[in-house]
Amino acid sequence: MKLVFVTNNQHKLHEIRQLIGEQIELCSLTDIGFTGEIPETHETIEENAREKAIYIYNRYHMDCFADDTGLEIESLDGRPGVYSSRYAGENVSYEDNMNRVLEEMKTMTNRRSRFRTAISLIIGGKEYLFQGEIKGEILTEKRGSSGFGYDPVFKPDGYNKTFAELPLEEKNRISHRGRAIAKLADFLKNQAGGF
Numbered sequence: 001m002k003l004v005f006v007t008n009n010q011h012k013l014h015e016i017r018q019l020i021g022e023q024i025e026l027c028s029l030t031d032i033g034f035t036g037e038i039p040e041t042h043e044t045i046e047e048n049a050r051e052k053a054i055y056i057y058n059r060y061h062m063d064c065f066a067d068d069t070g071l072e073i074e075s076l077d078g079r080p081g082v083y084s085s086r087y088a089g090e091n092v093s094y095e096d097n098m099n100r101v102l103e104e105m106k107t108m109t110n111r112r113s114r115f116r117t118a119i120s121l122i123i124g125g126k127e128y129l130f131q132g133e134i135k136g137e138i139l140t141e142k143r144g145s146s147g148f149g150y151d152p153v154f155k156p157d158g159y160n161k162t163f164a165e166l167p168l169e170e171k172n173r174i175s176h177r178g179r180a181i182a183k184l185a186d187f188l189k190n191q192a193g194g195f
């Protein structure tokens, strides 16, 4: 089957290509000729994921899914959350966002946090929602160079390494997005005529 992954983020595309089985032909937005920006106007990752998927479904009428992810930090009252990509402002780099988090948490001893992903899948006009999360801690400095986003400052529970120090296969096995995608893949497998 053919599925469009509604994302402008090449890192996510790379991660998900490793996770989705051979039976699914994964298309990017570039593959279907879409080059615009998709609005994300809501206060929750679930609603934003749905908004992104519906936006593309309404234009192309192709089965598709979108992911929205947020990093929630306890001592920052759940921020940056749904604002994770623009925490330090509009058009900022991953470095800028991490620096703002590290600066705000300079004196904080509670470093508990979690990544949460919501995936909205639209098949034949019907919408399905999948979620995944991983708990861990925000370190006081960046470590590692793989991955993207906040990976260098996030250390998952049970590991001595940050996401940016782990091989991609390992991150994918335990991550918020990896867990949500595993649920999506299971769902597709169980659909009559799916795989």
Ligand code: ITT
Pocket: 006, 007, 008, 009, 012, 067, 068, 069, 070, 071, 083, 084, 085, 086, 094, 097, 147, 148, 149, 150, 151, 163, 175, 177
């Ligand atoms: P699309 O909406 O085009 O998919 P995006 O980069 O805007 O891409 P999100 O809104 O889902 O993606 O994610 C918000 C931010 O959260 C993202 O820019 C990263 O900074 C961060 N993020 C998402 N997934 C991450 C991951 O696996 N590891 C580290 N940071 C991540």
